[in-house]
Amino acid sequence: MDFAELTALLTPEGLRLLDEVGGIDSTDEAAATVSRLRAAGLSPDLVSAVVGQARLRTRARTKFGAFADRMLFTRAGLEQATRLEIGARHAGRFRSAEVERVADLGCGIGGDSLAFAGIGLDVLAVDVDEVTAALAAYNLAPFGDAATVLHARAEEVELADADAVWLDPARRTAGHGETTRVGAAEWSPALEWVWEVASRRPAGIKLGPGFDRTQIPQDAEAQWISVDGSTIELVVWTGSLARPGVRRAALVIRGGRAAELTAAADAPDAEVRPLGAYLHEPEGAVIRARLIGEVARAIDAGMLDPKVAYLTSDTEASSPFVQSFRIRETLPNDVKALSRALRERGIGTLEIKKRAVDVDPATLRARLKLKGAAAATLIVTRIGDRRVTLLADRV
Incomplete structure (x- = not known):
């Protein structure tokens, strides 16, 4: 979405038309809708914006459920947004730490800020991209003065009034459509600045699950999260947001049910044993957190190979942290x-x-x-x- 499309969409006519069009599921349906709206004499910018948003709202339901039908998106913003159920868990961490005001630096379309504001936190949401910040402002508008959106660089924002910060440094090229990953040296804001801020005040830092573990501060909690078989993110928690004695955590969610494994450090691997009657595949969050040994000992299993993340046992095991298979x-x-x-x-x-x-x-x-x-x-x-x-x- 470019600025001309945004301007056309953010009008009473544009928003009313978007609601009338509803969701669009397929390319054929999108093409037919474009033809119908253009034949009605509507401008190319308005038609493009409405049809694009209708398609994005349909896709967004997997992340935001019914909330998607009143939100606005860019394609890149939707791809990078935190799922609502995960955002709610992040927000709960802030509330448990008695945080009242949080600065969301790199807010994107406002996925996490929605969760923060939804449980009563005051939110300052910041994004460097003008269109993305405008969409975040629209998405957060129902919360009134409890959610403020700024179009600014994270590094330039005054944080004196924030009890804690949520940081989601951009790890892809700028843009609203197709983007590509960039190296850590090109992140925005820079990782060095992120760590410096996190050392001064409680912070949650959203990173990719494959982030270099050697760069995680030793006094921080690193929590990997898997949802329905996909490892979606690593969150590094600092200050009062980090749980006492926890440095490694694997949060596993399947079918809406959650289980978490925590430890003070990486767990030693289990001993290698011959292939038994069962093979167990640890969840990705468990592997990333290096807590395979903890799971193995809990289900009386051993490593199939010292360098391969499969476990094996002679007896059936039930654990939320593995997917199990009976060997034929x-x-x-x-x-x-x-x-x-x-x-x-x-x-x-x-x-x-x-x-x-x-x-x-x-x-x-x-x-x-x-x-x-x-x-x-x-x-x-x-x-x-x-x-x-x-x-x-x-x-």
Whole structure:
């Protein structure tokens, strides 16, 4: 969205038209809507803005639920926004620390600020991009004076009135559409400035889950978060926002149910043991937090290989921190022999998981030419210098 489209949209006519159009689910529906609106004599900027927002609102429902239908977005802003359920957990951390005023530096379209304001915190939301800041102001307007939005550089904002800060440094190129990742040296605001601010006042810092762990301050809490199988972010908490005695945390959410594993430091790995009747795949947040050993000992499992994040045990285990599979048998690694073995077993639906091997699941599935009504999971991994292919069922 450019400024001309924003200007056309932020009018009574534009917002009324957006509500009338409703959600748009497909490219064909978008094209038909564009044709209809242009035939009605509406301006190209207004039509582009309305149709673009209608499509984004439909996509945004996975992150914001029903709130998406009254929000405005850019494509990049939606991709980078925090999911509402995660934002609510962030906000709860601030409230538990008795924070009343929070500065959201790098607020984007206002996802986290919505959660902060939603539980009664006073919010100063700041973004360096003019269009994005305008959208954040619209999204936060229902909160009135409790949420103030500034178009400014984070480094230039006066923070004296803020009890704590939320920092989400931009890790991608500027823009409202397609963006690309940039190196840490090009983040905005700069990481050195972020750490300096976080050393002076309580802070939550949203980072990518693959962030270099060696740069995390030793006195901070590092919390990795996985949602429905995807590891979505790392949050570094400092000052009173960091929990006493906690330096590593893995928060796992599946189907709306949450479980968390915490520790004072990285956990030693469990001992390696031979492949048993079950294989367990730790959640991504557990792997990133280096708490695999804690999980292994809790379910009486061992490492399948010292360098591969799979666990194995002889007995079934129930844990929110792993996905478990019952091993049926070991199959050939050769594609032709593997294909033949799967056809003999009538397997036509196959989930393919891999770790520590150079395998593309989509390419492998196509080469296997599956046929049959049965379903199973194929796990391709390495034990020592040996590649193994395991047929399994989810527990």
